Amino acid sequence: MTRLSILDLARIREGLDARDALDNARRLARHAEGWGYQRIWFAEHHNMPGIASAATSLVIQHVAAGTQHIRVGAGGIMLPNHAPLVVAEQFGTLAHLFPGRIELGLGRAPGTGPETLRALRRSPSSAHDFPRDVAELQRYFASDAAQDPVQAVPAAGTQVPIWILGSSTFGAQLAAELGLPYAFASHFAPDALLRALEIYRARFKPSAQLAEPYAVVGVNIVAADSDAEARKLATTQQMSFADLLRGARSRSRPPIDDIDSYWTQGEKEHAQHMLARSIIGSPETVRAGIDALAKETGADELMVVSDIYDPDARLRSFELIAGCVAAKS
Structure with a gap:
């Protein structure tokens, strides 16, 4: 049986505000865990008046606090917009608050325009560091990370599951190389779906997190x-x-x-x-x-x-x- 999960865009409706969107997201999650959905994710979108999930970790906290067992995560955090240390601190904190329920999907695109990117104090070239930043983030969550000179407190030992997101074959190659689960954004970028899945499965290398490829398709x-x-x-x-x-x-x-x-x-x-x-x-x-x-x-x-x-x-x-x-x- 194909499993189901949810990507909630936390849409803000005409005539209403962000609180309405966030409470509807929480309400959906409560119902979804009773209907058998595996997880509900929220995506980082900046400078979008119609989407309430820019502060993604806070949205995750709001929804996780109102549910019992459904997994709640980011689908995703646009890693070029952030220092990996800060992301690890946030998601390590969430993992302590909601053990076994927090997930971290990572995207390489900034997910915003150049003006907003400047407001975030980031450079478009930050995307080139994505593989290195993913590895750094993995290290902060490792069991022995508390021995490192720089620690993302309280992330060490939380082993927050990391997912690679993508809408091209780049993410498929990276997810396969690192042995991580892979989610393809075919809900808005369907062209490379089948090729990306083929690459991911053919090149997958088992890791401590994942023994076999695990592919999620957005729809x-x-x-x-x-x-x-x-x-x-x-x-x-x-x-x-x-x-x-x-x-x-x-x-x-x-x-x-x-x-x-x-x-x-x-x-x-x-x-x-x-x-x-x-x-x-x-x-x-x-x-x-x-x-x-x-x-x-x-x-x-x-x-x-x-x-x-x-x-x-x-x-x-x-x-x-x-x-x-x-x-x-």
Whole structure:
């Protein structure tokens, strides 16, 4: 059975604020652990008025404190934006607060524009140090790290699981070389999915953290009681992608009846290309889509994005998705 997990974008809805988004994330996590989801992750996005997860470690703390056993983590921390020491201090602290439940996914891209990068006091060249920074971060979590001259207190010995994230083959190669689990961002960058998975599995070297390759595939899924309802709910994400292409930093919008009235033909083609792996529909449609994607990719786990405006409709989507997988077990 393919496992399921969640990537929550902590969307801020039009007319509401970040507290609404953060509380909805916590509410989702509470339900998700009852529905059998493995983990819920949050991503670092800066200077995005529609996303409330920039302070990712704080969001993780908020959600972990409101749940019992679901794993909570970063999907991911954009490591070029940070000193590895500080990341280790934060996630080591979380690991002590929530033992066995904290995970750290790492990305190489800064995840923001050049102006914001300057505000972060980072250089675009920082991405070149990514492999070295990952190794440094691993060292801070090691059992014997307390002997080192520089310690990330209280990270030593916590063994926080590290994941490599990617939307190209670079991350696949690094995850394979380091023997780490790998998550591919096919929910917005589907082109290199199959090639990246092939490289990761073929070159994987067992490590102390992981004996065999473990691949997670990101996928947008919008489920509702009918195909028509799901297609309408999906227009919220489609509008967000159109706004992104326009350079607009919008908040989450209510769904609309006719998405073609919102975007241009060029925006439609570009957005549909980025969203090509999406699964949208009734439980029957979603079940068939999940089965096909799992068969095509051999994914050990699907990480689901269900970007829906209404919190209750979003909960219903995740419940239906979980039911589609449970029905196959």
